[in-house]
Amino acid sequence: MSIEWAPVVPGRTEIGSDNRSILFGGIGPKHMVEIRYGYSIAKHPVPILEAEKLLESKEVGLASESEWKLALDQGLIFGDQELEKLSDCCKGHYWGKALDGRSHSEDDWTFLIAKQWSSGKPTTRLLAKGSEPTKFVRLVKVEDITEYTTNPQRLPPNRDTSSILKEEILIALFVGIIPSFVWAYFNASEGYIKTGWPGLVFGGLILGLFSMIFWRPKTTSYRLGRNCGIVKPNRGKLL
Numbered sequence: 001m002s003i004e005w006a007p008v009v010p011g012r013t014e015i016g017s018d019n020r021s022i023l024f025g026g027i028g029p030k031h032m033v034e035i036r037y038g039y040s041i042a043k044h045p046v047p048i049l050e051a052e053k054l055l056e057s058k059e060v061g062l063a064s065e066s067e068w069k070l071a072l073d074q075g076l077i078f079g080d081q082e083l084e085k086l087s088d089c090c091k092g093h094y095w096g097k098a099l100d101g102r103s104h105s106e107d108d109w110t111f112l113i114a115k116q117w118s119s120g121k122p123t124t125r126l127l128a129k130g131s132e133p134t135k136f137v138r139l140v141k142v143e144d145i146t147e148y149t150t151n152p153q154r155l156p157p158n159r160d161t162s163s164i165l166k167e168e169i170l171i172a173l174f175v176g177i178i179p180s181f182v183w184a185y186f187n188a189s190e191g192y193i194k195t196g197w198p199g200l201v202f203g204g205l206i207l208g209l210f211s212m213i214f215w216r217p218k219t220t221s222y223r224l225g226r227n228c229g230i231v232k233p234n235r236g237k238l239l
Contacts, residue, residue: 003054005040005141006076013070016094018218026124027113028093030221031155033066034229035101038143041071045084045117045136054139062087063138064103065113072122077138079117083125084136088113092126095159098152099224099231153231155222167217168208175211177204 012034017026041063054060063071065088071077089109097104104113111126114134127134180200184193193200223234 003046003139004043006043006071007038007040008035008067008071008074008076010036010038011070011073012224013066013073015065015069016221018221019216020212020219021216022213024214025216027090027126028219029095029155029159030219031094031097031099031231032223033069033099033101034224035066035070037101039067040141040143041067041077042139043077045079045082046139048085048133048135048137051137051139060139060141062103063140064088064101066099066101066103067140068115068138070101078120079115079122080120081117082136083114083116083134084138085112085114085127085134086138090126093159095155096157097155098148099154100148100152102148102152153224153229155231160220171211171216172205172208176207176209177201180204180207 012032014030014032016030017028018030019025020028051060055062063086065086068077068086087103087105089103089105089112091106091108091110094104096106110129112129112131114125114127115122115138116125177200180203181193181197184196184200188196220233222231224230225232
């Protein structure tokens with residue numbers, strides 16, 4: 001098989017999702033990556049049997065999601081119906097990820113990151129450890145980097161759980177509990193609120209949690225300072 005390579009211009013790209021609803025959300029947090037080295041990427045997914053020979057020779061490597069996304073932004077990669085594996089693996093999030101283009105890898109990972117093509121458009125897939133191997137991969141040839149820096153800019157190691165907890169309490173209060181009491185005040189029998197308030201509170205909590213299926217406020221995203229290159233929290237568009 002002849003692989004068609006495309007040179008990628010160093011630059012910045014966005015990865016991840018700031019939506020944490022169950023139905024519409026994705027892997028978070030949303031963040032910026034800056035790749036400062038040049039590399040070439042295979043324009044099309046490569047069958048794994050063909051790729052193994054090149055990977056063994058050390059001439060090429062598996063593309064990281066960062067390298068893949070920058071190439072996609074530049075209109076350099078394509079696919080049809082393939083499911084292609086990248087070099088990244090995670091525990092369902094990006095916390096602690098280096099932002100210099102290298103693959104995200106955790107020792108106790110649970111998912112491989114892959115891309116599913118459909119009608120020429122890709123979506124992100126998480127493949128559980130031990131799942132059936134993919135038949136395609138995306139290859140890269142790095143041109144001018146010998147090793148990564150030892151102290152790259154990284155995402156915070158963990159999410160701000162206290163902030164999320166406060167947010168969930170407010171959502172449960174205003175989306176579930178207060179509406180439940182308002183409904184009972186106008187529609188339930190006299191004295192129901194006094195005796196049935198535990199049920200109203202519980203029902204409100206359930207309603208608040210149920211709303212997570214469809215909606216949650218956008219979470220904090222992270223960018224790299226234009227001049228300093230330092231990772232910073234951001235709630236607007238990254239690029």
